[in-house]
Amino acid sequence: MRFKLGEDVGVVPDEPSGAGPDLPRNEPRRRGEEEVFFGRALIGDPRNDENTLVSQLHCTMLRFHNKVAEVVAATTPLTGDNAFKETQRLVRWHYQWVVVHDFLTRIVGRAVVDDVLRPETLVIGTRGEQVTVPRPHFQFYAPQQTAYIPVEFSVAAYRFGHSMIRGRYDINQFVKGARGGQGPIPVFGPELPPDELSNLNGFRRLPPQWAVEWDLLFDMPGSQVEAQPSLAIDTSLAGPLASLPASVAADPPHSLAERNLQRGLRLGLPAGTTVARAMGITPLTAKELGLDDLDGELAMHPPLWFYVLKEAELLEGGQALGPVGGRIVAEVLLGLLAHDPLSYLSVEPAWRPQPPLARDDGSFDVPQLIRFAQQP
Structure with a gap:
């Protein structure tokens, strides 16, 4: 079973740059001559359409699924629902592999990943064959019954990526050339009619x-x-993130930094220094955090999101998360995989991607996922 894709948006004859499919969408709605609804993406989570770059990555995953479905059809006798389930498994396992071995190793460092996923040698079969598999060992992530996502992760540590977003992006060579001296396109901007091409706003x-x-x-x-x-991962955010469009932030504040800080306050998140101490990590001082000129309470108990960003900036040069943020992100993501009975870590921990999905040497990362998805 293949996923439906949207219309191919390449319209310039003999110009391959910028040609490709959109997400599948409902038809736009009109009030007279005015287009009042831009065409909702037919996807599970509408947030994946809030920006052109994110929606195009989602579209790439749909294309990856469809190419994997072709491999399943060509290499197995499975049909119907069984073929779809096998396609799902392969897509999910390859995505999980990318998260662990491409994304996490860059964001938290190989040492942290290896500390959580420790090699363990097992003896299997009647011949006593030995196989080494990764076994999760968690210091802090300990679900009592089912896996969960702690607020320290969702509202603070995993929002580190907001500081990595550029204010403007080039999206392809054709548009880059057509814009000339205007430069890259702002990642967000004011809500405009769908034919206004001045930003990368989504939901259109x-x-x-x-x-x-x-x-x-x-x-x-x-x-x-x-x-x-x-x-870099630090305490600065790109300019467009200070004024999010209404399609992303319907109610004030429209500053992403302010929204993050207020959300942490509303949910009663512990301070960054408090979390560090609870993890057995010596916390950064108010002077190191640049807060020594503020009142005592804020200087001694900085917001966790701010602390995670500053820690990365000071201890890792903004190239990776520090010990508090990195441990939270690594243990939650790996913990979710470890507690998912259908993940590759649970079902077949020694599994590795193989050609034709992987490269000939067995390596698999985001660039390889994209390359495979875009094959004719």
């Missing part, structure tokens, strides 16, 4: 020739294009 049909070329965002092997790097 993909404009013509706007399909993302991923070598501008990832280091794609063989590409001569220099990818746009993310910003």
